[in-house]
Amino acid sequence: MPRRKIGIIGAGLVGLATAIKLKKRLPDAEVFIWEKESQPGQHQSTHNSGVLHAGLYYKPGSLKARLAVQGIREMTAFCQEHGVSHNICGKVVVATDETERSRLDTLVERGTANGLTGMERIGPEQLREMEPMARGIAAVHVPEEGIVDYKQVVEAMKKVIEGQGSALQLSRQAKKLTFTHGGWTFTGENGEDRCDFLINCAGLHSDRVARLAGEQPRTMIIPFRGEYFQLKPEMASRLKKLIYPVPDPSFPFLGVHLTRLIHGGVEAGPNAVLALAREAYKATQFDLRDMSESITFSGLWRFLAKHPKMCLRELGTSLSKSRFCRELQKMTPDVQESDLIDGGAGVRAQAMTPDGTLVQDFDFIERSNALHVINAPSPGATASLAIGQHIVENVCRLCELP
Ligand SMILES: Cc1cc2nc3c(=O)[nH]c(=O)nc-3n(C[C@H](O)[C@H](O)[C@H](O)COP(=O)(O)OP(=O)(O)OC[C@H]3O[C@@H](n4cnc5c(N)ncnc54)[C@H](O)[C@@H]3O)c2cc1C
Numbered sequence: 361m362p363r364r365k366i367g368i369i370g371a372g373l374v375g376l377a378t379a380i381k382l383k384k385r386l387p388d389a390e391v392f393i394w395e396k397e398s399q400p401g402q403h404q405s406t407h408n409s410g411v412l413h414a415g416l417y418y419k420p421g422s423l424k425a426r427l428a429v430q431g432i433r434e435m436t437a438f439c440q441e442h443g444v445s446h447n448i449c450g451k452v453v454v455a456t457d458e459t460e461r462s463r464l465d466t467l468v469e470r471g472t473a474n475g476l477t478g479m480e481r482i483g484p485e486q487l488r489e490m491e492p493m494a495r496g497i498a499a500v501h502v503p504e505e506g507i508v509d510y511k512q513v514v515e516a517m518k519k520v521i522e523g524q525g526s527a528l529q530l531s532r533q534a535k536k537l538t539f540t541h542g543g544w545t546f547t548g549e550n551g552e553d554r555c556d557f558l559i560n561c562a563g564l565h566s567d568r569v570a571r572l573a574g575e576q577p578r579t580m581i582i583p584f585r586g587e588y589f590q591l592k593p594e595m596a597s598r599l600k601k602l603i604y605p606v607p608d609p610s611f612p613f614l615g616v617h618l619t620r621l622i623h624g625g626v627e628a629g630p631n632a633v634l635a636l637a638r639e640a641y642k643a644t645q646f647d648l649r650d651m652s653e654s655i656t657f658s659g660l661w662r663f664l665a666k667h668p669k670m671c672l673r674e675l676g677t678s679l680s681k682s683r684f685c686r687e688l689q690k691m692t693p694d695v696q697e698s699d700l701i702d703g704g705a706g707v708r709a710q711a712m713t714p715d716g717t718l719v720q721d722f723d724f725i726e727r728s729n730a731l732h733v734i735n736a737p738s739p740g741a742t743a744s745l746a747i748g749q750h751i752v753e754n755v756c757r758l759c760e761l762p
Pocket residue numbers: 369370371372373374375394395396397400401402403404405406407408409410411412413532533534535561562563564565566569585586630705706707708709736737738739740741742743
């Protein structure tokens with residue numbers, strides 16, 4: 361086999377994991393990553409809830425279901441091997457009305473079909489014993505879920521990549537991609553690089569990078585901000601596990617929940633509101649290009665028309681702390697507005713189709729010389745190593761490698 365050169369765009373968890381898996385499968389290949397920031401993992405990969413998702417929510421048979429289940433096993437093993445802080449503390453998903461009770465049944469069916477073990481349906485009393493802050497008419501305990509320090513995961517992956525001899529090139533933004541004489545040229549402000557195969561793991565900019573490479577993805581990345589509060593320490597110390605609501609199956613978002621942080625403390629959130637910029641970590645951050653692309657996309661207007669109630673509810677939780685608190689109080693009535701301290705925010709890269717549908721599954725564009733990750737939302741961090749493996753298997757198939 362000729363020595364291959366493979367170029368990855370984006371050093372979030374998906375790009376980093378892909379680089380690791382590539383060198384394991386193709387030790388003779390030359391692998392490099394272009395990352396526009398001065399450090400890896402500065403966007404979604406370290407602006408998230410820090411949860412290890414076990415695969416409860418996802419449609420059986422979907423890529424998400426398969427890669428989440430495989431992904432949490434691989435990620436836990438990686439954390440153990442590299443001394444990354446993590447804790448499989450378990451979570452409870454709490455139904456607070458009758459509609460949610462039947463959705464809870466569907467979740468348990470999905471979890472069982474996806475191969476989760478140890479799940480148990482519990483009633484209000486058992487819920488109270490297990491998680492004294494939570495109240496509901498029914499719940500499911502999912503013992504396999506946990507929490508992790510994704511910043512440490514990024515650092516550990518960086519070290520593995522360097523040890524494998526691949527090149528992590530920081531402060532390198534791919535601005536132009538051209539395919540000539542059987543190879544790609546990546547062009548940025550600091551120079552050029554050439555490779556035989558391109559892998560696009562650009563997260564919030566994956567649709568743009570695909571377009572740079574000549575693709576016309578049918579979906580657009582719509583940025584959804586997720587805002588957090590921190591719980592005051594006296595309240596935070598009461599939480600034993602993670603407490604989640606029953607999600608609305610029409611959306612890929614899970615609803616505001618209470619998450620223990622791996623190094624102490626508890627976060628409440630995230631909500632899901634349209635962001636005014638793809639990297640809007642502050643609510644007021646605005647980017648003209650990002651905004652004009654979103655508002656001229658027909659899918660966004662169809663989405664807003666289809667789901668006005670949900671959009672208004674989420675916007676309400678962003679504009680008003682008391683609205684945010686009321687969402688939490690549905691399952692943890694003791695939490696008061698005064699217990700909530702302002703926290704950070706993350707921005708989800710969520711692919712949307714022109715008819716206003718949010719793409720739920722992981723999604724890729726595959727070519728004989730390129731693979732584009734078009735949608736890798738939650739649980740993309742948990743599943744990153746499994747996504748990397750999936751990408752490598754497909755690269756080998758596309759390149760007709762044995
Ligand atoms: C609020 C929130 C909460 C979440 N909670 C969880 C959770 O608890 N558990 C979980 O499993 N998942 C969670 N997720 C999802 C998870 O974080 C993502 O699925 C995952 O991080 C995606 O990784 P990525 O590498 O695709 O993207 P990113 O981490 O965004 O990385 C993409 C990289 O590409 C770089 N890039 C972009 N364009 C270019 C260019 N032109 N040239 C060079 N570099 C470029 C960017 O700088 C960036 O570093 C959450 C996400 C958010 C936003």
